[in-house]
Amino acid sequence: MSSKINTEQLEMVRLWASQGIDLNGIQKNLVAECGVHLTYMEVRFLLLDHGIEIARPQEAPKPAPAPQPQAEQPAAPAPAADPMTGAAPVKPTMSLDDIQIPGTILSGKCEFPSGTKVAWQIDQMGQLNCSQLSGTMTQEEQQAFVFELRQILSKM
Numbered sequence: 001m002s003s004k005i006n007t008e009q010l011e012m013v014r015l016w017a018s019q020g021i022d023l024n025g026i027q028k029n030l031v032a033e034c035g036v037h038l039t040y041m042e043v044r045f046l047l048l049d050h051g052i053e054i055a056r057p058q059e060a061p062k063p064a065p066a067p068q069p070q071a072e073q074p075a076a077p078a079p080a081a082d083p084m085t086g087a088a089p090v091k092p093t094m095s096l097d098d099i100q101i102p103g104t105i106l107s108g109k110c111e112f113p114s115g116t117k118v119a120w121q122i123d124q125m126g127q128l129n130c131s132q133l134s135g136t137m138t139q140e141e142q143q144a145f146v147f148e149l150r151q152i153l154s155k156m
Contacts, residue, residue, distance in 0.1 A: 005046070009034045013052060020055045023047070056124075090114075090144040094152060106156075109133075110148070112141050120149070 005013070012034065016026050027043045030036040038046065047054070096108040107121040116135030122128055128149075137145065 004038060004042075005030070005034070005036055009036060010050065013046065017047065017052045017054045022054060090140045092141065092144050092148055094148045096152070110145055112137070112144070114138070114141065116141060118145065
């Protein structure tokens with residue numbers, strides 16, 4: 001594998017990795033700038049063989065909005081009682097996983113008083129992924145979930 005690239009090209013790979021360019025980007029740069037065609041796995045092994053690590057972004061990733069096709073809302077205020085029904089605000093129970101799921105920087109579970117349960121993960125790109133374990137989140141529950149998740153993230 002490493003015999004396919006020369007020392008100068010290896011230094012370019014080191015530079016790209018230090019800039020935080022991912023494996024796919026490095027693979028594309030090798031083709032575009034060096035004319036070297038390596039498979040994704042060959043690029044991965046190249047980095048491993050030479051002890052090259054891809055730099056991670058310095059700033060904390062921002063969570064994606066709740067997984068529903070709607071306009072992005074500003075920071076959700078603490079859920080208040082419903083003025084029409086007088087119902088108490090929805091207060092979910094959030095938990096962080098003791099062992100993070102591979103490929104995530106943070107993961108956990110959320111349970112609502114209604115019985116709805118959600119597993120959530122924030123991947124290395126800062127994207128929020130949710131999986132319904134039981135029930136379906138209502139609009140109020142989604143807002144409460146986002147609020148509680150932001151509270152957790154602000155403490156980190």
